[in-house]
Amino acid sequence: MRFISCFGRTRGNIALAILFAFGIYIVFPSATTDRIKNILPFTRDPPTLVYRREDLQSIWVYEIESGHYPSSSSIPPQIGLEIFNLGLPPQRTDELPGEATNGTGFKRVYFEIQHGNLTVAFPPRPAPGSIADLNVVKRHCDFSRQKLVRDCLEILRVGAGLDNGNRLRRENLDDWKYIYLEQSQDTSNQTRTGSLPVVKIGPSPDNLPKRSGSELEFSPIKLPPPSPPHSHSDLSTICDPDYPRIFHMYWTGQFTDKPYMAILSFLYTQNTGLHLHELPNACRPVFWVWINPVSAASVPNPDAVDSMYKELQSNPWASPFLHERFKDIVQFKLWNTTAQLDAIPELRNEWRLHTLFNTGGRIVNIPQKGPNEETNNQPDDMFHRTGSKSSSSYDRLSVILSDMARFVLCHRFGGIYLDADTILLRDWEELWGWRGAFAYRWSRLPRYNTAVLHMNKGSALGTFLFRTALKNNLDFHPMTISRYLKDAYLDGLLLQLPDALFDSAWLNTENYQRDQPPQPFFKAFEDLFDTPVVSGAAPSALGFDGFFKGAFSYHYHNFWWKPFDPSRNWPDLGIQFSAGETARKALPQSTSADLGDLSWSAVLKRTFESYIRGERCNLYGEWLW
Missing domain, CATH: 1.20.5 (Single alpha-helices involved in coiled-coils or other helix-helix interfaces)
Structure with a gap:
């Protein structure tokens, strides 16, 4: 006192x-x-907004007329805009207070959740063209609504039929239906051609807080004509060219067991058609691995592409994926920062005026080389690292560059970006069908984590983010991205999904929901690699089927230096890939005695490898031929 x-x-x-x-x-x-x-709630970040309200209205109109806003949330009143929504059906029966109802899009037919005595032992693949209603998913899974991750995962797996053959009866499952098909345009009386009527409402003065005048975008935002959406049943081809199904992953330095596991999980879960003699009657996703062979602060040499493939061919973790069998679905591509940024119209003329290494407002300046400085045998400082080899030698610059790379790749090519510390756990067919952009929530905080990022090719949202980042010193940290969108009232255009879908252990690792955790119960992210003794028997007993079942993926947050399977630290993919296995076994300390209890990481690795060897089927009951 x-x-x-x-x-x-x-x-x-x-x-x-x-x-x-x-x-x-x-x-x-x-x-x-x-x-x-x-x-200190009175502490405030400076405004990041560089656009006028009229420009923000144009962005909303573009995304809605393109069908990129299938959300039931209303447009923020600060935007001052009303427009019929092509992303929502004409009528909804599940509106919540404050949700939009002015849909003029395709009608939806939701799948019934199966009941009765099922005779199948494995879940079916999702129906081609099926879509996850992420409005329903958020209602059941949003941490802000005090929803539990464990309950969310049950709804996700039951609604998708992942419990087929192992179903327990539940009452009143109508509210759990979240997967639907769109009705053909021919059977709908809604018009989807031409511009929709736009009503601008609210106060005329533009009083949104902005950056200083010298940083504003003075000319109206330039956007291409929007492309009206079309239903899957109206397509003349299996794949929709406007929405390519590309998984992007960025990797720096020597290829290791971490991207190896990400690719294996892709082959184990996605509908690649490798189990069929003919291509599947569905759009096959592809996996693009973007390799940066040098440190983030360096420039690749002119022969970088040839050098990259030679190194991949000699690398036991990478060489199996150069096999003829995988050539159409797993592709390695050279990352060149200069070429990539020059290919972005919103950046190409100005990005050289800024540093590329700005994260959360903290700028890392790259020292200039002196005239007598040697280019070889550089010390292992942060400016010359190519990958994180231990917790004390973290490759910070590559992480910062990857924050930008994910937006560049999605804006240029479309698709979904995944961090390399990601393991896919189920088919993503229903997520590909959702036309809107999305990332997921930063644990307990209402901010974005862009470890999973979906954006549409050449979208107005992408234009906004690149021009805004350019005026804010090219900061692409996910916390800063959250500020860009919040300041502009555009956060609804990048849907913030619950982290339960992609990062089911995160809340538990931060001491939330410990009394009702999902399974497995990880108190720390390293529990994936060093499973506690008290639950050490669970991985072998439960296997892949007991690992966060219902989630779309699992993000284990770094730990690049920890092997997935210490006692079998080599690629174990069968006789046709034995050369890489032999080379890896020859390295010092590559083997050790097998333990009685296997970690979750070891069980996952051995599960994926046994599928490639043809010794077991995948989670959908499919065998490689």
Whole structure:
């Protein structure tokens, strides 16, 4: 009380808060800026907005007329816009308060959840063209609504039929239906050609807080004509050219067991058609691995492509995927930062005026080479690292560059970007059908994590993000992306999905929902690699089927230096790939005695490899021939 009385009650409380926050920073130096801001609510970031309200309205109109806003949330009133939504059906029976109802899109037919005695032992593949209603998913899975990850995963697997052959009866499952097909345009009386009527409402003055005047975009935003959506049944081809099914992954340095596992999980879960003598009657996804063979601060040499393939061919973890059998679905591509940024119209004329290494407002300046500086045998400092070899030699620059690379790749080519520390757990057919852009929630915080990012090729949303990032010193950190979208009232255009779908252990690792956790129960991300002894028997007993079943993927958050399977630290894919296995076994300390209990990471690796060897089927009961 004496301290407060000296400063006055208000100023004393503020001073106490500052001292408290400073104490946290001293005791816990890893505390993030966001934690300090939660303690000091009066602290505010400067505005990031560089567009006028009329430009933001144009962005909303473009995305809605393209069918890229299948969300039931209303347009923020600050935008001052009303428009019929091509992404929603004409009538809805499940509106919640505050949700939009002015849909003029395709009618939806939701799949019935199967009941009765099922005789199949494996779940079916999703129907071609089926779509996950992510509005329904958010309703059941959103942490902001106090929803549990464990309950979310049950709804995801039951609604998708992943429990077929192992179904337990539940009552009143109508609210769990989240997968649908769109009705053909011929059977709908809605018009989808031409521009939709747009009504601009609200106050005429543009009073949205913006950056300083020198940073504003003065000319109206330039956007291409929107392409009206079309249903899957109206397509003349199996794949929709407007929505390519490309998984992008960015990797720096030597290929290891981490991207190897990501590719194996892709082959094990996605409808690649490798199990068929003919191509499947569905659109096959492809996996593009973007290789940056040098450190993030370096420039590839002119022979980089040839060198990249020679290194991949000699690498036991990468060489199996150069096999003829995988050539149409797994492709390696050279990442060249200069070429990639020059291919983005919104960046090409100005990006050289900025640093490429800005993360959350913290800029890393690259030192200039002196005239006598050698280019070879550089020390292992942050400017010359190619990958993270240990927790103390983290390749920070590559991480910063990858924050930008994911937006570049999705804007140029379309598709979905995945961080390399991602394992796919089920077919993504229903997610490909959702035309809107999405990322997922940063654990308990209402911010984005872009470890999974879906954006449409050449979208207005992409134009906004690149021009805004350019005016904000090319900062693509996910927390900063959250600020860009929130300041512009465009966050609805990048749907923030619950992290339960892609990162099911995250809340538990931060001490949330510990009393009702999903399975397996990870208290820390390293539990994937070092499974606690108390649950050490679970991986072998439950196997892949017991690993966050219902989630679309699992993100294990780095740990690049930990082997997936220490006692079998080599690619074990069968006789036709034995050369790489032999080469890896010859390395020092590549083998050790097999343990009685296997970690979750080892069980997953051995499961995927046994599928490639033809010793077991995948989760959909399909065998490689």
